[in-house]
Amino acid sequence: MAKETIAGLAKRLGISKASVSYALNGQPGVSDLTRRRVLDLAEELDWYPSSSARALSRSRAGAVGMVLAADPLLIGTEPYHMGLLTGIETALAAGDTALMLRMVGNDPVQERATYERWAGERKVDGVLVFDHLLDDPRPALLDRLGLPFVLHGAPETGVPHTFSRTTTDHAVDATTIVDHLHAAGHRRIAHVSGPHRFVHEAERVQGVRERAAHHGMEVLPHEANYALLAGQDAVTALLRAPEAPVTAVVFGNDLMAMGGLLALRELGLRCPDDVAIISWDDSLHCQLATPAVTALSRNPGMQGRVAAELLLAVLDTGAIRTESMPRSELMVRASTAPG
Amino acid sequence: MAKETIAGLAKRLGISKASVSYALNGQPGVSDLTRRRVLDLAEELDWYPSSSARALSRSRAGAVGMVLAADPLLIGTEPYHMGLLTGIETALAAGDTALMLRMVGNDPVQERATYERWAGERKVDGVLVFDHLLDDPRPALLDRLGLPFVLHGAPETGVPHTFSRTTTDHAVDATTIVDHLHAAGHRRIAHVSGPHRFVHEAERVQGVRERAAHHGMEVLPHEANYALLAGQDAVTALLRAPEAPVTAVVFGNDLMAMGGLLALRELGLRCPDDVAIISWDDSLHCQLATPAVTALSRNPGMQGRVAAELLLAVLDTGAIRTESMPRSELMVRASTAPG
């Protein structure tokens, strides 16, 4: 069977292509009866308009893009990304928009090349961008390319918003975490963060420092890279240090927290009796660990949904908007239970 | 700046659109000099041909689709899917093909509706299909739709191959697992599998049964649904049973194995001393558990790559091909260490 086209439908019904098009797209310009006949026939033939023809004549791709630029090793093990992706896809499906996915290891150059190409080819109508960087070149690039975007997880601080974004108040999260540790009696803690080039990590570091200062607590910062091994090494280094050891460690993600737990075990230290630990990301790993690890649940699925819905709205209206993420929730578990 | 088009490039260079097109696509019909000038100008202008115009005139979308039809709860926690996705995307990127991703909960009807729509809209040139089912309606549907596909993870048994697929020899995997347990002295084991409507689960169940029979071992089969809780319930039910308890349990995935471990702990049974456990899927969960869980590593990244490359080849040649998956590897850990 040859592929049916809009011309074929028009001929079968004895009307013009224009009428078929109007009927299909809910446009005025056709009688209700005609519209019904068109829709019924399309249904009966299992026919859908060609997406490329439609994209070409409308100058809209009907798809948005997303570049996952993360270490392939991390991406498989960190459940955060899959949750985010699920939320995004759910929102896009509801908005009848396709998701184009590209994975490019941890390579900023390839990420930018992908945007240039997508923009040039008019392959997507907009993109979702992750992990705001210090001096992030991407907003300017995307503006120059004329490619609409939403930056997910930008800080809440008062930079003028020249682009659309979702924000998280990391100071609030830091307060939640530090207050919890303070209440449990900790006065000297370590903070094993992700790379400071991520704006959200810089904000977290500052948030932890300030809130700790507020309580008169001391903080040892330690920059790491989100890998299990990095968390392990950090704890080994921190607790070997000559100064008085810390009694609690905050980890920037669940993998590093797992690494930290392993390191404590190797060092012969008990958790939480000797050292308490807490993760800035919740996951099944935290729940299954022994002891189960207290974690800040950020609900990646919801975050993805909000970001995708914002992008759809931006594409629809052309407006620049900011959307705040829902508040995180601290899941208190054994790893910080009062000894 | 108005979007540049092929007509614009032609005018700038004083040649015809056809020459520009030939030059861009590496077709014969232009002098080397002309080709160089075209490519240089495109590079200089950061120009790429419109994907929708190209798709329309070539009648090829330049994209393949993938419907992830799994429980959203599982998908976030099971690392298998993300690994698969990474492998697929890597291969597609190398083949200059875009990936269209759709997630549809555990809903076969929505999955099929997505294929019908993609085929009708000519949105993708082919699809990757997962989890072969008993009496799977999808191959016939896709054939009827004229949508090329690769079925990933079909059984190796000698059904005539009327479509392209990647196969895994589950009998070999079953042998690996059962032999390992037999060597450790187990004579009565349980097999907590995923749903038997999945062909690969049916094959695994049969494989385990046959290999166990070969060794004169006894197997208690137990069908479950891949969830943590299912593994937990299965172990609780199995070890409460009046008959002589089993000394080892084989789980269909890592989550159920984790659930099983929790159940053992609740029952006051030691692993591996009282009951050994083994997972049919490896992951960080298995590595981090206490005790670490012996698991069959299936290398999802490699599987994804092979499947995607096969699909690209199928699209290219139109041939029907079968590709075998590389052999799985047993990661022996403490959960089956001889007591």
Added chain:
DNA sequence: CTGAAAGCGCTTACAG
């Protein structure tokens, strides 16, 4: 409310 026609931006026979 309906029809004939131009246009979206490419590719590809076909003549020269």
Added chain:
DNA sequence: CTGAAAGCGCTTACAG
């Protein structure tokens, strides 16, 4: 090797 033209399958002013 190059150019003029038709065609891919839609959408959308514009006349009637």
